[in-house]
Amino acid sequence: MSVLLDVRGVTKRFRGLTAVDTVSLSVEEGEIFAVIGPNGAGKTTLFNMIAGVMPPDAGTIAFAGERSDGVAPHELCRRGLARTFQIVRPFPELTVMENATIGAMMRAPDMEAARARAGEVLRQLDLWDRREAKAKSLTLPDRKRLECARALATGPRLLLLDEVMAGLRPTEVDRIVAILREINRSGVTILLIEHVMRATMALAGRIHVLHHGATIAEGSPEEVTRHPKVLESYLGAEAL
Amino acid sequence: MNPLASLSHLAAEAPRRALLLLGLMVAVLAVAPVVLDRYLLSVFFLIFWFATVGQAWNVMMGFCGQLSLGHALYVGLGGYIGALLWVKFGISPAIAILPAMAVAMAFGAAIGWLGFRFGIEGVYFALLTIAFAEVTRIGFDNWSFVGGAAGFFIPVSPVASPVNLRGGPVLFYYVALAMMVVAFVVCALLRRSKLGHAWLAVREDAEAARALGIDVFRAKMAAVVVSSAMTAVAGVVYAFYQNNLFPSQTFDIARSIEMILAPIIGGLGTLFGPILGAFILTPLGQVLIALVEKIAGRAIPGVNLVFYGAALMVIIWYAPNGVWPWLKKKLGIPEGRE
Ligand SMILES: Nc1ncnc2c1ncn2[C@@H]1O[C@H](COP(=O)(O)OP(=O)(O)O)[C@@H](O)[C@H]1O
Numbered sequence: 001m002s003v004l005l006d007v008r009g010v011t012k013r014f015r016g017l018t019a020v021d022t023v024s025l026s027v028e029e030g031e032i033f034a035v036i037g038p039n040g041a042g043k044t045t046l047f048n049m050i051a052g053v054m055p056p057d058a059g060t061i062a063f064a065g066e067r068s069d070g071v072a073p074h075e076l077c078r079r080g081l082a083r084t085f086q087i088v089r090p091f092p093e094l095t096v097m098e099n100a101t102i103g104a105m106m107r108a109p110d111m112e113a114a115r116a117r118a119g120e121v122l123r124q125l126d127l128w129d130r131r132e133a134k135a136k137s138l139t140l141p142d143r144k145r146l147e148c149a150r151a152l153a154t155g156p157r158l159l160l161l162d163e164v165m166a167g168l169r170p171t172e173v174d175r176i177v178a179i180l181r182e183i184n185r186s187g188v189t190i191l192l193i194e195h196v197m198r199a200t201m202a203l204a205g206r207i208h209v210l211h212h213g214a215t216i217a218e219g220s221p222e223e224v225t226r227h228p229k230v231l232e233s234y235l236g237a238e239a240l
Numbered sequence: 241m242n243p244l245a246s247l248s249h250l251a252a253e254a255p256r257r258a259l260l261l262l263g264l265m266v267a268v269l270a271v272a273p274v275v276l277d278r279y280l281l282s283v284f285f286l287i288f289w290f291a292t293v294g295q296a297w298n299v300m301m302g303f304c305g306q307l308s309l310g311h312a313l314y315v316g317l318g319g320y321i322g323a324l325l326w327v328k329f330g331i332s333p334a335i336a337i338l339p340a341m342a343v344a345m346a347f348g349a350a351i352g353w354l355g356f357r358f359g360i361e362g363v364y365f366a367l368l369t370i371a372f373a374e375v376t377r378i379g380f381d382n383w384s385f386v387g388g389a390a391g392f393f394i395p396v397s398p399v400a401s402p403v404n405l406r407g408g409p410v411l412f413y414y415v416a417l418a419m420m421v422v423a424f425v426v427c428a429l430l431r432r433s434k435l436g437h438a439w440l441a442v443r444e445d446a447e448a449a450r451a452l453g454i455d456v457f458r459a460k461m462a463a464v465v466v467s468s469a470m471t472a473v474a475g476v477v478y479a480f481y482q483n484n485l486f487p488s489q490t491f492d493i494a495r496s497i498e499m500i501l502a503p504i505i506g507g508l509g510t511l512f513g514p515i516l517g518a519f520i521l522t523p524l525g526q527v528l529i530a531l532v533e534k535i536a537g538r539a540i541p542g543v544n545l546v547f548y549g550a551a552l553m554v555i556i557w558y559a560p561n562g563v564w565p566w567l568k569k570k571l572g573i574p575e576g577r578e
């Protein structure tokens with residue numbers, strides 16, 4: 001297996017605060033990789049740097065073998081990196097179908113093809129029945145899945161998911177876990193940031209744990225849950 | 241996709257009844273001059289004209305979410321270029337619309353580049369558009385070659401010549417009607433194209449649009465350029481209709497405001513909104529001007545703007561998204577389509 005995403009010694013500071021502190025990780029093609037950590041650990045900041053929203057202060061990021069830090073988000077999307085937003089950002093006045101179609105446009109030769117692709121993705125994410133509804137009228141679980149649908153519609157190699165399960169009820173979590181497995185099986189590598197431990201353990205092959213911006217552990221779910229530092233600083237506090 | 245194919249798609253997609261109704265309305269408008277007098281022809285000219293520029297402005301604001309309060313700039317540029325080329329060099333306005341569009345696009349691109357490159361957004365961007373219109377007005381005020389503040393005049397020609405936009409109210413009626421129909425079709429095609437969807441995405445949430453591979457800067461630039469080009473064509477026609485151009489009127493912010501009312505009242509971001517808005521506002525405004533003239537014994541400038549303001553408030557109170565979305569609901573047309 002080859003490395004799809006390679007993060008090397010990345011640091012980000014906000015004024016005095018070091019939000020991300022020399023973090024390194026690499027995501028292999030085809031795997032589901034999770035980054036976990038308590039609130040304020042720097043997960044979203046790390047994620048934003050990977051997605052091109054902000055450049056790192058130090059360190060480098062490479063996607064698909066090419067240097068990618070400092071590259072604009074739309075360009076990264078073209079290269080095959082798609083993301084969701086922790087605080088969902090649907091196009092509120094547009095329909096679910098239009099939302100997904102806009103995601104599919106980039107790789108589609110014309111709008112006809114984009115709509116076809118959008119239809120596929122909406123079925124995959126259980127949103128087909130809601131396709132005519134305006135995005136602003138959706139419930140939170142539906143919005144979270146729309147967020148995934150839109151990102152998936154861009155035809156990514158790597159899907160970055162920022163807390164898509166946060167705030168969902170357990171049945172909704174199970175539903176999205178099943179969908180993400182399916183997406184992964186179809187060949188899409190997934191990097192997910194999560195707070196919901198149970199789901200993360202069930203999904204991810206490898207887990208990277210952040211605390212106060214720094215890496216404290218990395219390994220399989222079993223290894224991570226047994227790690228003393230993790231137990232002390234994270235799992236201990238928030239109880240699994 | 242080639243435009244002809246998209247056009248047939250567009251026709252195939254619309255419900256039969258709607259197409260029939262639309263065709264009927266255009267047909268009625270096409271034969272209407274038989275019964276219209278001079279005054280009514282001029283009212284209809286204004287309706288079509290405001291529908292056209294409203295459609296153009298709507299591309300920027302309604303589709304792409306970029307507020308321009310200086311669209312009189314493109315009307316003025318188009319008008320002056322058309323008039324200049326005709327009067328000084330004998331070049332037909334039919335040809336002059338090309339340089340008129342090109343110059344307006346260049347100005348639009350300059351404003352867009354400054355605004356979008358340096359992250360000037362929302363009201364600040366709107367201020368930038370006003371500033372450009374004002375600076376251009378001052379420039380024309382002091383440019384003696386085009387008559388300066390004293391104005392520039394297009395001589396009335398004794399012989400009608402439609403391609404040179406020389407003729408009576410019937411000619412201008414048809415020219416403006418054609419312009420409105422073309423603007424509508426262009427916008428309908430754009431609305432369903434990739435570019436149109438990119439605009440909507442940028443309007444709704446630029447950050448999310450960027451994450452889906454949309455080059456936000458390019459999409460915004462395209463909106464300004466398309467909008468300014470369409471407006472410039474209307475500017476050429478207006479100059480030949482009026483036969484005179486004064487910088488203080490042509491580039492006036494009051495003109496810019498008047499241009500944006502129809503699409504706001506009709507329904508931002510919709511295709512029928514600008515047309516419907518113009519059909520509601522322009523006749524009412526004209527009636528009001530006539531009434532005031534009768535009562536006060538003279539024209540009071542700006543009275544129609546005051547009226548438009550009041551109309552805007554009433555309509556926003558009852559139909560906050562504009563008349564067309566409201567009407568659509570009443571007619572039972574599903575939300576997702578025009
Ligand atoms: N744009 C920003 N400006 C200043 N501080 C920020 C910014 N974004 C995040 N932070 C700070 O950086 C730290 C990490 O935040 P974040 O990456 O959102 O954590 P997480 O996603 O793990 O909850 C927090 O202390 C947060 O307050």
Ligand SMILES: [Mg+2]
Pocket residue numbers: 043044045086
């Ligand atoms: Mg976060």
